[in-house]
Amino acid sequence: LNRRLDGHGTTIFAEMSALATATGSINLGQGFPDTDGPEEVREAAVRALRDGRGNQYPPGPGVPELRTAIAEHQQRFYGLTYDPDTEILVTAGATEAIAAALLALLEPGDEVIAFEPFYDSYAACIAMAGATRVPLTLRAPSFRPDLDELRALITPRTRLLLINTPHNPTGLVLDPTELAAIADLAIEHDLLVVTDEVYEHLVFDGAHHPIAALPGMRERTVSISSAGKTFSFTGWKVGWVTGAPELVTAVRTAKQYLTYVSAGPFQYAVAEALRLPDSYFDGFRADLLHKRDLLTDGLAAAGFRVFRPAGTYFITTDITPLGEKDGIEFCRSLPERCGVVAIPNAVFYDNADAGQSLVRFTFCKRDDVLGEAVSRLQQL
Ligand code: PMP
Numbered sequence: 001l002n003r004r005l006d007g008h009g010t011t012i013f014a015e016m017s018a019l020a021t022a023t024g025s026i027n028l029g030q031g032f033p034d035t036d037g038p039e040e041v042r043e044a045a046v047r048a049l050r051d052g053r054g055n056q057y058p059p060g061p062g063v064p065e066l067r068t069a070i071a072e073h074q075q076r077f078y079g080l081t082y083d084p085d086t087e088i089l090v091t092a093g094a095t096e097a098i099a100a101a102l103l104a105l106l107e108p109g110d111e112v113i114a115f116e117p118f119y120d121s122y123a124a125c126i127a128m129a130g131a132t133r134v135p136l137t138l139r140a141p142s143f144r145p146d147l148d149e150l151r152a153l154i155t156p157r158t159r160l161l162l163i164n165t166p167h168n169p170t171g172l173v174l175d176p177t178e179l180a181a182i183a184d185l186a187i188e189h190d191l192l193v194v195t196d197e198v199y200e201h202l203v204f205d206g207a208h209h210p211i212a213a214l215p216g217m218r219e220r221t222v223s224i225s226s227a228g229k230t231f232s233f234t235g236w237k238v239g240w241v242t243g244a245p246e247l248v249t250a251v252r253t254a255k256q257y258l259t260y261v262s263a264g265p266f267q268y269a270v271a272e273a274l275r276l277p278d279s280y281f282d283g284f285r286a287d288l289l290h291k292r293d294l295l296t297d298g299l300a301a302a303g304f305r306v307f308r309p310a311g312t313y314f315i316t317t318d319i320t321p322l323g324e325k326d327g328i329e330f331c332r333s334l335p336e337r338c339g340v341v342a343i344p345n346a347v348f349y350d351n352a353d354a355g356q357s358l359v360r361f362t363f364c365k366r367d368d369v370l371g372e373a374v375s376r377l378q379q380l
């Protein structure tokens with residue numbers, strides 16, 4: 001392994017899901033739903049496969065049907081207008097979008113400011129690009145960014161702000177004031193913004209606001225989302241990038257040499273998914289809101305300190321009230337102690353102390369599974 005990938009061994013998600021399988025535990029670690037997305041969307045994928053749409057290399061930027069549907073979705077929910085031909089790129093999940101964006105836009109030695117705790121692929125991809133990550137630590141209990149601290153982190157080497165709202169793992173949803181302040185800094189210092197909005201449809205308190213919609217931001221922002229989260233098809237790996245033509249062209253250039261194109265038939269199905277009526281998006285959010293409250297209350301009753309998330313399908317907790325200090329040790333022993341798997345937030349930090357006693361649980365599981373997990377955790 002080269003030095004760039006030093007310290008980026010096996011991802012925590014693979015490690016913890018393997019532990020869940022090996023011990024037969026309930027997996028509230030890795031974020032994937034235990035119920036697949038809408039039947040009609042699955043049927044659309046089957047139809048595409050059967051009718052021979054997308055079984056051979058699709059166009060590099062993605063099939064036109066999907067790019068058009070992505071443009072319509074951005075217009076419908078946020079009033080953002082993107083040209084499907086020049087301003088939209090389909091990727092192999094948001095993961096590839098993040099990798100291609102960072103590889104395309106960063107020079108070796110550039111600094112990237114990202115909220116810490118950060119989703120693990122950010123750190124690895126910044127490293128692969130030869131750039132340096134500069135963490136802005138989000139602190140309990142609110143996990144809101146300190147914007148003066150953000151300003152102070154900007155140096156002449158800063159090239160890019162990498163933001164994530166709704167934020168995995170804290171559930172923070174950036175509010176319009178915070179987004180405006182971040183946008184002002186980006187404009188003042190001529191920075192690019194890469195924004196990971198894969199949980200855009202999972203906001204329970206407040207609303208999702210894309211930073212690309214703010215004045216002066218469209219031309220400097222690469223926005224990323226994914227069908228995995230919104231439609232509960234994490235295995236399909238269909239994601240996308242939207243942005244100004246020069247930025248999307250740069251990301252596309254990198255994508256060509258990572259995967260060349262993304263799998264075809266699922267793209268046609270996701271095009272149909274994006275056009276589902278509002279009732280789908282509302283129902284999805286209502287269902288997850290109910291699960292958020294179920295698990296928040298259950299974890300609190302089990303003795304955790306719970307930070308109720310405004311968005312995503314994750315809950316961050318503090319294990320200190322249980323007499324525990326170290327989340328990594330806690331998560332390694334939890335399957336044996338009570339048959340539940342969770343993720344230690346410490347792995348998402350450079351300043352590991354800040355996340356030492358924090359542990360993340362996902363609630364994108366059936367109610368009976370969440371109920372059983374809570375009753376097991378109450379035995380601790
Ligand atoms: N960004 C964040 C914040 C995520 O939580 C995830 C997946 N869980 C991804 C990106 C990756 O998305 P995909 O599965 O579409 O690659």
Ligand code: GLN
Nearest residue numbers: 013014029030031032168
């Ligand atoms: N994003 C999901 C999570 O945070 C997992 C994705 C992955 O396994 N890479 O749990």
